[in-house]
Amino acid sequence: xxxxxxxxxxxxxxxxxxxxxxxxxxxxxxxxxxxxxxxxxxxxxxxxxxxxxxxxxxxxxxxxxxxxxxxxxxxxxx
Numbered sequence: 001x002x003x004x005x006x007x008x009x010x011x012x013x014x015x016x017x018x019x020x021x022x023x024x025x026x027x028x029x030x031x032x033x034x035x036x037x038x039x040x041x042x043x044x045x046x047x048x049x050x051x052x053x054x055x056x057x058x059x060x061x062x063x064x065x066x067x068x069x070x071x072x073x074x075x076x077x078x
Contacts, residue, residue, distance in 0.1 A: 003078045010074030017067025024060025027053050 031054040038046050 006078040013071030021064030024057045027057030
């Protein structure tokens, strides 16, 4: 791959990684907000069912950080 395409691909990967990380953090924050909102209610089943959102958020943060680091290393190499 040429230097220009490598740089463009690196910056694209880095920016998409940051976006995926932000979406993951938003999902984690949504789960935490949901847990705090049902603490006073008798039915707290959302704490369990919301775990899917939490795990999606954690996966998004992990994948997003990996994408951002990979993109940054591509930019630095080119």
